[in-house]
Amino acid sequence: MSFDCSEHLSYKVLHLTGEIDLSNSSKVRRCLLDILNNERSVIVDFSELKYIDSSGMATLVEGLNIANKKGLSLTIAAANGAPLQVLELTRLNQVFKIVDSVSEIRE
Amino acid sequence: MFAQIEMLGAKAIRSFEELGRLSLFLITVVSNIFTRPFGFNDLVKQIAFIGARSMPIILLSGLFTGMVLALQFYDVLARFGSVDLMGSAVSLSLIQELGPVMTALMIIARVGSATCAEIAIMRNEQQFDALTCMAVSPYRYVMVPRFLAALISVPLLTAIFNLIGIAGGYIVGVFIKGLSGTAYMQTIIDTITWSDLKMSIVKSFIFAIIIIWISMGKGFFVHLEKGVSGAEAVGRVTTKAVVASAISMLFADYIASSFLI
Amino acid sequence: MPENSNQSSDTEVLDASVLIEVSHLSSSYGERQVLKDINLSVNQGEILVIMGGSGSGKSTLLRNMLGLMKPSSGEILFEGMNICHATRTELLKLRRSMGVAFQGGALLSSLSVGDNIKLPLRQHTDLDENTISIMARLKLELMSLANFEDLMPSELSGGMLKRAGLARAVIMDPKILFFDEPSAGLDPVTSVELDQLILQLRTAMSMTIVVVTHELESAFAIADRIAVLFDGELVITGTVDEIRACKDERVSNLINRTPREVQVDAEKYLSRLTKGAD
Numbered sequence: 314m315s316f317d318c319s320e321h322l323s324y325k326v327l328h329l330t331g332e333i334d335l336s337n338s339s340k341v342r343r344c345l346l347d348i349l350n351n352e353r354s355v356i357v358d359f360s361e362l363k364y365i366d367s368s369g370m371a372t373l374v375e376g377l378n379i380a381n382k383k384g385l386s387l388t389i390a391a392a393n394g395a396p397l398q399v400l401e402l403t404r405l406n407q408v409f410k411i412v413d414s415v416s417e418i419r420e
Numbered sequence: 421m422f423a424q425i426e427m428l429g430a431k432a433i434r435s436f437e438e439l440g441r442l443s444l445f446l447i448t449v450v451s452n453i454f455t456r457p458f459g460f461n462d463l464v465k466q467i468a469f470i471g472a473r474s475m476p477i478i479l480l481s482g483l484f485t486g487m488v489l490a491l492q493f494y495d496v497l498a499r500f501g502s503v504d505l506m507g508s509a510v511s512l513s514l515i516q517e518l519g520p521v522m523t524a525l526m527i528i529a530r531v532g533s534a535t536c537a538e539i540a541i542m543r544n545e546q547q548f549d550a551l552t553c554m555a556v557s558p559y560r561y562v563m564v565p566r567f568l569a570a571l572i573s574v575p576l577l578t579a580i581f582n583l584i585g586i587a588g589g590y591i592v593g594v595f596i597k598g599l600s601g602t603a604y605m606q607t608i609i610d611t612i613t614w615s616d617l618k619m620s621i622v623k624s625f626i627f628a629i630i631i632i633w634i635s636m637g638k639g640f641f642v643h644l645e646k647g648v649s650g651a652e653a654v655g656r657v658t659t660k661a662v663v664a665s666a667i668s669m670l671f672a673d674y675i676a677s678s679f680l681i
Numbered sequence: 682m683p684e685n686s687n688q689s690s691d692t693e694v695l696d697a698s699v700l701i702e703v704s705h706l707s708s709s710y711g712e713r714q715v716l717k718d719i720n721l722s723v724n725q726g727e728i729l730v731i732m733g734g735s736g737s738g739k740s741t742l743l744r745n746m747l748g749l750m751k752p753s754s755g756e757i758l759f760e761g762m763n764i765c766h767a768t769r770t771e772l773l774k775l776r777r778s779m780g781v782a783f784q785g786g787a788l789l790s791s792l793s794v795g796d797n798i799k800l801p802l803r804q805h806t807d808l809d810e811n812t813i814s815i816m817a818r819l820k821l822e823l824m825s826l827a828n829f830e831d832l833m834p835s836e837l838s839g840g841m842l843k844r845a846g847l848a849r850a851v852i853m854d855p856k857i858l859f860f861d862e863p864s865a866g867l868d869p870v871t872s873v874e875l876d877q878l879i880l881q882l883r884t885a886m887s888m889t890i891v892v893v894t895h896e897l898e899s900a901f902a903i904a905d906r907i908a909v910l911f912d913g914e915l916v917i918t919g920t921v922d923e924i925r926a927c928k929d930e931r932v933s934n935l936i937n938r939t940p941r942e943v944q945v946d947a948e949k950y951l952s953r954l955t956k957g958a959d
Binding site: 333334338339344364366367368370371372374375395398399401402403404 | 812819885
Binding site: 458461538541542545546547549550552553554555556 | 744747748749772776779781783784785787788789790800801804805846849873899
């Protein structure tokens, strides 16, 4: 698993690669919380994410909650495969704003 | 006739098996005491149950025991003209013998039965299997807190029993029989030695181990009781645990007394 | 890796690798032999249903697979590791990727539903309490137990206890889930919902699932393969269609739910009934 950050317009993009599970979700959490604490809206790029477990999902939920409280946004981009199924199974696809790709976000 | 010998033999074998099981159980519990993570919260909860909530019955039984002792000793001592020794008689009996034994019996009645039933029900509902499959040791998670709580609580409760018993003796001796209060207290100070107190402490520790070990152990192996299951089995092992704890405790009392007196 | 020869060609298996291999497993309680030479494999990503009537040995088989008891002979391999000879550390590590949902839930009576579900996370991970809390609630929502987090197990109905037990079993998204009698005591509607949930768990979480049951409808609804036990023997392992087509009497009786016809000796029967009458 690896993750890195980049910029897109006014957003911070968090690219997730590989598999997120119990062993590494806390690292992702720290990164996400740092971004939000710096008052940046964030796009989480799922395009290279193969698998995400409940600890990863919980991290994103926590992030969304904090973002909403701060008036920031957290968007998921390019969800596919197993991660998309997890979003559907947990009905979180009705909670998160999900777009097909990072470039779709224009403003 | 052979059938009866067979039955006897089978019973003997089962008893030995059970003794072996219970011994291994105790060893496993003790060896898990120092295993991490330590369940400090659970330990405190158990001390509250075994120790704190036993206070009312310990205070009551201690008081009455002390009072009855005073009445009994007054009668005996009066015949020898030694009623001044009341204080030392009451306190010696309590500290050496009645304190540890009565406290143990109260704990058996209250804690022993409840603990055995609780653990037996946990076994019946597969809670131990669930813990094992979650890679949590049932010994460390469930047994150790109760074991340590008993070791901590019972000696303390015994000490409280002794104190309130002495107070009860004082009440009867001074206010009912008209003895001198200072004499009562003085004889206690003069007579009681460190080895008497040691006896009280050692006995209470031994009794604590016996009670909690037998109660938890019998409950833990409820699924191996022949011929019964479910609620009936829980009732049966609880009864057995109470009886076995009491008898073992009294036997240990004799052994301890013969070494320590 | 050994391929399962019972697989019919048109059954889709997500991954052909074998997760669990049971070889020549025999188990006895004292002198009574409960399992006789069982050979069974569980493939990654499949839903395997172990079926049998009472007394067939399916609970014993499950207990052996869970490592809760040792067999009298034979072995059980988890991804190549023999659990009968595993060290405690190896077994501990294995158990973290296993989830078990027991009959009746087997929740700890002294903890709330929420604390019960969070137990594996608190014992085995360093996750932040916020994360743990959200994870537990996600699972509770999945099991339709959203508002029951703070209740004690004694306040729950049988069906709810079962779902809470399942929530705890899957809280760490285990690789393999064992489910003991999911439908027992549930009404048909809840039972169907539970079946759907099992199927969803397999797909979304890539879980391998072993279900022990005697409920036919559920078994046929969810199973990729079914293993039928009768009197301690593994009669057949195959797909739903293969089981349906099986000519073995013991299997067809189970499937068709025909009670075994008991022949009576008319004279003796009548005399038993009227014994003692004048």
